Amino acid sequence: MPQDTIHAHAVVDPNAVYSLGSSPGESQRLKRQADELALESETLLDRVRLRPGDSAIDLGCGPRGIIELLHDRVSPRGRVVGLDSDPAHVAMASELVASAGLDDVEVVQADARCTALPAGSFDLVHARTLLATVPQPMQVLAEMVRLTRPGGWVASLEPDAEHSIYYPHHKAFDRLRELFVVAFPRNGADPLIGRRLGQLYRLAGLEDVGLEARAAVYPPGHSRRTIAADLLRAMRPQLLALGAADEAELDSLDAAIRKHLDDPDLVVMPNLMFLAWGRKPSVR
Numbered sequence: 001m002p003q004d005t006i007h008a009h010a011v012v013d014p015n016a017v018y019s020l021g022s023s024p025g026e027s028q029r030l031k032r033q034a035d036e037l038a039l040e041s042e043t044l045l046d047r048v049r050l051r052p053g054d055s056a057i058d059l060g061c062g063p064r065g066i067i068e069l070l071h072d073r074v075s076p077r078g079r080v081v082g083l084d085s086d087p088a089h090v091a092m093a094s095e096l097v098a099s100a101g102l103d104d105v106e107v108v109q110a111d112a113r114c115t116a117l118p119a120g121s122f123d124l125v126h127a128r129t130l131l132a133t134v135p136q137p138m139q140v141l142a143e144m145v146r147l148t149r150p151g152g153w154v155a156s157l158e159p160d161a162e163h164s165i166y167y168p169h170h171k172a173f174d175r176l177r178e179l180f181v182v183a184f185p186r187n188g189a190d191p192l193i194g195r196r197l198g199q200l201y202r203l204a205g206l207e208d209v210g211l212e213a214r215a216a217v218y219p220p221g222h223s224r225r226t227i228a229a230d231l232l233r234a235m236r237p238q239l240l241a242l243g244a245a246d247e248a249e250l251d252s253l254d255a256a257i258r259k260h261l262d263d264p265d266l267v268v269m270p271n272l273m274f275l276a277w278g279r280k281p282s283v284r
């Protein structure tokens with residue numbers, strides 16, 4: 001079960017409890033995700049005040065995250081930090097930053113629950129699809145608030161997976177969903193966190209909290225059309241370890257789902273995405 005209390009810093013290795021694990025396939029999916037969710041992320045950034053010269057951090061940035069979007073908004077003279085606990089993602093994000101010549105961007109490896117960065121050092125602290133994938137999102141949110149300067153902003157883009165549409169119905173998606181609800185929350189991650197963000201933000205002491213939801217329908221050929229099958233692939237080692245399915249079943253399920261996804265009549269709306277933002281109270 002998700003835990004919402006702000007207690008002592010966790011000591012568990014963040015990479016050991018992260019719901020999607022670490023694999024080259026998943027890292028490539030996350031690289032694509034930067035383009036797939038760019039519209040929603042731009043909308044979220046429009047809701048907060050971020051200007052040239054400001055400082056911003058992307059917690060759990062993965063191989064790309066919104067590092068480039070933040071760079072565009074705070075340039076010139078701004079500062080951006082990308083932070084991730086997975087060394088493979090830190091290396092990929094660092095390579096991206098170097099090859100794009102983003103010299104005001106720094107990428108660091110750290111635990112988003114306890115970054116050891118100075119308190120109050122950012123105008124915006126952001127995380128995308130991080131709170132949904134960690135066992136104790138309130139620990140991350142508390143750290144987000146700590147890192148924000150008084151009067152600065154915290155912002156998130158997170159899924160809520162209860163409502164998905166795969167129409168016309170195919171039974172392969174029922175089995176996929178069954179396996180997803182076994183594997184994804186195995187360490188306490190909450191795939192329905194989107195709807196809880198406003199409540200969690202206020203609990204964390206933020207004010208002027210805003211919440212919106214977006215739903216996207218992905219046509220054949222769109223890289224996000226396969227997200228459910230891709231996430232199942234990412235969690236295959238965990239599904240096998242849990243004994244929830246065997247290799248043969250996962251192979252045939254993967255093939256059935258991908259074949260069905262090729263059908264141009266299939267409508268695919270994988271989940272809702274929630275945008276949340278809130279301000280850290282100014283010192284009075």
Ligand SMILES: C[S@@+](CC[C@H](N)C(=O)[O-])C[C@H]1O[C@@H](n2cnc3c(N)ncnc32)[C@H](O)[C@@H]1O
Pocket residue numbers: 014015018020030031033034059060061062063064065066083084085086089110111112113127128129130133134
């Ligand atoms: C679902 S991915 C999202 C990546 C990126 N934010 C995006 O939207 O494209 C979550 C990322 O958070 C990282 N992560 C998970 N737990 C973490 C923690 N405790 N501290 C820092 N990063 C963490 C993972 O390594 C992964 O790169």
